[in-house]
Amino acid sequence: MGEEDDLARWQNLAFGYVDPRGAPWLRTAIAGRHEQVSSDDVLCCAGAQEAVACVAGALLQPSDHAVVVLPIYQPSEQAVTGLCAATGVPLSYSDWQLDVDRVAASIRPNTKLILINFPNSPTGVGLDQQTLLALVDVCRRYGLWLVNDEVYAQSECDLARASVAPVVDSYERGISINGLSKGFGLPGLRVGWAVCREQAVLARALHAKSILSSCVSSASEILAHVALRSEPxxxxxxxxxxxxxxxxxxxxxxxxxxxxxxxxxxxxxxxxxxxxxxxxxxxxxxxxxxxxxxxxxxxxxxxxxxxxxxxxxxxxxxxxxxxxxxxxxxxxxxxxxxxx
The missing domain is CATH 3.90.1150.10 (Aspartate Aminotransferase, domain 1)
Known part of the structure; x- marks a missing residue:
């Protein structure tokens, strides 16, 4: 599926360290999936979970507080709770819907971010646009970061009615996490990313990443670029x-x-x-x-x-x-x- 430039990169592949942010051409391809960002707003990571951990490390201090919508992938939850106090807000058991008023009631003076996962695992529910906008309104009112793990976005049953626009496009303090493991079916490439409009936050996330993977595999970068171009x-x-x-x-x-x-x-x-x-x-x-x-x-x-x-x-x-x-x-x- 590779185009001429991908094939040239593959034929001249070296296995040295690469740009810890991700290759510029890979970040450009990721940014192209969004409306409000450029390649400078993208940080590539060794999978989406590393991206969550790096963003949490960039935003949270021990004196902070976070709100986590449940249920959620435990390592994502632990990326937050390992850094600061947190309050959980479960989805409604009757219909798996999010009560935004309950989220708002969980906010404290030191709350820094809200962590969500929509489309949600394990329930499989999405977040309708009206609820997303209400959640953004709460975050904007209190100056909070909204971090959404969006790895199942390509797996929704009806893409024409996809429930959630990427939060980074919907909110100036929204951070979208995604990767190739779920909808693309390519978990072995270990390529994920965080997209954020605030350069200072990405710089701190890159610092957090330096003690984890350092950089994405050079071979995986090329294959990820091919996959993104061949997404349909x-x-x-x-x-x-x-x-x-x-x-x-x-x-x-x-x-x-x-x-x-x-x-x-x-x-x-x-x-x-x-x-x-x-x-x-x-x-x-x-x-x-x-x-x-x-x-x-x-x-x-x-x-x-x-x-x-x-x-x-x-x-x-x-x-x-x-x-x-x-x-x-x-x-x-x-x-x-x-x-x-």
Whole structure:
């Protein structure tokens, strides 16, 4: 998929250190996915999680306070709680919606940032534009940074109605985190990024990065640039895999209405149905691993000291071709176990 300049870089590839911010041509390609930024507003990292950690390190001091919307990927939460005090604001369990008033009520005089993850994992819900604008209004009123992990943006079921514009385009103190691991299906490249309009913050994030990865792999930079240029082709493939597996999952769930509730996740990357069995989601997931060699993630894995998370759901991956075979084995396991 490489164009002439990509091929020239590949043929002349050297394995020395590269620009710790990311190659200018790679940052230009990332900036081109946004409306309000330039290449100078991009910091490339070894995966999106490193980008979260670097941004947290750039913004937070021990005397600060942060608000974290739950559930969220624990290392992202810990990137914040390892630096300062934090308050958790759980999504509504009934419909997984964010209560912006509850977020506002959690703000303290020393609150510095709000950390969110939309489209959300593990619930699979998005954030509608009205709620995003209300959240931005709260952040602007109190002068807060809004950091959003947007790695599942390319995996939403309906891209034409994508729920959240990148926060960096929506708010002058918004910071968008993204990467190639999810929607692009390229986690092995280990390329993620933070996009921020404030140069001083990126400079501090770069300082935090210096004690972590130093720089992205030179080979990964080239391949990442090819992937970004080929985004429609690559994401079309991953999305079709997700669509097929999502239909497959829903047919399996429909066969066992006594054991599984409706899957409301609006993502092609995973499902998140409620488990209705009397043994509970944890026990079901453990039996599935032990007896069938299949792994689903009970929602208790997203537990947090900052607030309660539901314990009766299972997160089922849909993003890989192998998941189709896994869903067949999943259905067989459930059918045999229920019959027994």
């Amino acid at each position: 082709t690559i994401t079309a493939r991953t999305r079709e895999i997700g669509r097929q597996n999502r239909r497959h999952l829903h047919s399996v769930l429909a066969a066992f209405p006594d054991l599984f509730g409706r899957d409301d996740a609006q993502t092609l990357a995973f499902g998140f149905p409620r488990y209705l069995g009397p043994d509970g989601a944890d026990h079901f997931a453990a039996r599935l691993v032990r007896d069938a060699g299949l792994m689903v993630l009970p929602s208790t894995l997203w537990r947090s000291p900052l607030g309660s998370v539901p314990g009766n759901h299972v997160r089922i991956g849909l993003g890989h071709r192998r998941n189709a075979e896994g869903l067949d084995a999943f259905q067989q396991f459930v059918a045999v176990r229920r019959a027994a």
